[in-house]
Amino acid sequence: MISFKKLFSIFFGAFILSLNANDSIYYNNANLDENQTLESKKNTSKSSNQNIANNNEIKNSENLIDYEFKDFKNDDVSLMQSIINRFSLNEETYVLPIYYSFRKPYYPVDSIAGEYSKAEVKLQVSFKTLIFENIFANIGLYFAYTQTSFFQIYAPILSSPFRDNDFIPELIAYRPLDVHFWGGKLYNVRLGYNHISNGEGIDEVGFKKSRGIDRIFADIMYRIGNEDIWNLDIALKAWTFLRKDPINVDSYLGYSSLRLTYDLYKDHHFILNIGNLFHNYAKYKGSIRLEYKYDLFDSGISLYAQYFYGYGDNLFEYNILSHKIGIGIAVTRW
Secondary structure, X not given: OOOHHHHHHHHHHHHHXXXXXXXXXXXXXXXXXXXXXXXXXXXXXXXXHHHHHHXXXXXXXXXXXXXXXXXXXXXXXXXXXXXXXXXXEOOOEEEEEEEEEOOOOOOOOHHHHOOOOOEEEEEXXXXXXXXXXXXXXXXXXXXXXXXXXXXXXXXXXXXXXXXXXXXXXXXXXXXXXXXXXXXXXXXXXXXXXXXXXOOOOEOOOXXXXXXXXXXXXXXXXXXXXXXXXXXXXXXXXXXXXXXXXXXXXXXXXXXXXXXXXXXXXXXXXXXXXXEOXXXXXXXXOOEEEEEEEEEOOOOOEEEEEEEEEEOOOOOOOOOOOEEEXXXXXXXXXX
8 A cells, every 4th residue: 555655755756747847848949959958057956956955854854853752763673673662651651559549539339439448559551652753744653552540459348449440542643843942942743633431331330430532632842951950841732522421521621731841960850730721710620730750770760759639630530629649650761
């Protein structure tokens, strides 16, 4: 099956050839020698301009840093290494052996909710894999998957169940940028689709536990700082819903979010996530998530702490006010 890149090249090449053909028809036989000389000069000039354009394009491409897949290099590596390099971490990947809720975890059946422990284990695994490095104009495409689980390991009366899970597959197009202003630069933009659901149906007492949404979203990312001392990343995300279940989930999750990441001496990482950024603040139902990571030497493992206050810690509790804190470890690379 022919790729979009090849198809675009064929049409573009045919268009250029058609322009050259039209130029040649313009000349008449009486001035053939003169025109051939002019055409030769013209082609030489075009070739020179094309070489300059190609060199500029190569230079611009070299200036672009692929922050999504830093380890991927499409060069002389083995097939297995190439496959491995196509994988990368996506969102935070961590385990919190203690994730404490200042309120009892929600469940509509009191007899079950009453047995829930305020402390539980929270786990999140998130990765992405490159599908196309450069479809055209430095635009890449990747698939991502994130799963967040809440494990009631400290509730043996309930057989220590997984209280809830969020499953998030995504398909994302991205393009590295190198747009400098205000002392920093825009370095990445994304456009994607994601599905979020908890994989549930109707429980044994007839309660519909199922939740599910589909969204189209866009991200733009800005960075300022000194690579060796500090960096501030600002990521603004906006989305629209293709499907909402329950129908009022947008009143709590909103249509945008802001993520601030502050790195200090490459070892300390402070992250602030603000949910439901632009909303009717008289009826605000947003959230904040604070995260801290401290890298342990050069191991790819970090000490990790998380604090959450607001709505939407998971999709099942989208309309339940939560107040939680946890500590554990995070994976920063593999």
